[in-house]
Amino acid sequence: MHKIGVLEIAKDILKANKRLADKNRELLNKYNVKAIDFMGAIGSGKTLLIEKLIDSLKDKYKIACIAGDVIAKYDAERFKKHGVEVIPLNTGKECHLDAHLVSHALEELNLEEIDYLFIENVGNLICPADFDLGTHKRVVVVSTTEGDDIIAKHPQIMRTADLIVINKIDLAGYVGANVDKMVNDAKTINPNAKVVKLSLKTMEGFNEILNFVKNLKG
Template sequence: MHMIADVEIEKNIMDANKKLADKNLKNLEDNGIFCVDFVGAIGSGKTTLIEEIIDNTDYKIGVLAGDVISKFDAERIKSHNVPVEGLNTGKECHLDAHLVGHGLHDLPLEDLDVVIIENVGNLICPVDFELGSHMRIVVVSVTEGDDTVEKHPIIFQTSDVIVINKIDLAEAVGADVDKMVADAKKLNPNVKVITSNLKDGDGLDEIIQAIEEKKNN
């Protein structure tokens, strides 16, 4: 009986989150806004990638920076002169649609054409929680180990773009970039996989192009 109750509770939570995610999506689309959800572990390079997208596109971007304590990344991003709202999750290891809805309410949506969500640094918890975005990009660093992709299949199966970052460090940490790409393609054959070294700008144009293609479809 306890197991059945647990399943029912989880189903109710996910159903409620889905309804709120749909509401967020409608809010975004009513304002003509395209939304990208960035996921990835701590240190993968999500924040740096978001900063580079802000600095290298003409989009009017707003950012929702999610974390257990969000002020650190929010302050970094705010220095790029874009509206940012920090979403503190406390003990939770993911954002949910409820938090995102509050964040969208505090952004000047009428002045934006893109909203970027930076999810909490984790490859497991965010998987099941839709937020109302149009696109999910997962960022993984070679420093996490070249078995990281195959160890976390669901997040890579549910993403539109996979960015394998910090490839300039692959030799130093003994990571096989080709293996990571092959693992990603095995899990998600139709996904776009982009290798990047954001320190030198490698891969950035391709990432921006992938966002533009999804945005214009």
């Protein structure tokens, strides 16, 4: 009975989160704001990727960021240096953002003046998987330095992704990672996701990601 009770509570939490996520998406759609949830472990390179995207888009589009972390100010400060509005969301002991937290952040933003909203989720590949935030796309960033079995070890979050980014391919040879294996694992787990090999040192693959983002605006 105890296990059944725990499962029912978990289901109720996810259902409640989904309802809030749908409301968040409706609000964003009302103002034609395109939102992306960036997920990935600490050190995968998702913060730097967001910074590069901001710099490539900010001359044409208005961008805002939500930085989610146990202590969010550090990544929030990085984003602010690029001249965009940033809402830091401290999760404390929680290992993921949820739709409720994001809804409060949306209240602080002037959505009429935003084209893109980039949400950086908490740095892990487990907790964020089940929690829809109300975004239009989900991006999962992994790096070769995490090992070439990182994708196979985390199928649940990979199945939620619209874009899977395999980052730090320039370091693959140094850490003995097989990038082709990582690509194949991603395509096997989620055939519908776009898979991009990326190096933010050489910028290989970056334009593919940039076009993925631009295409959201049509």
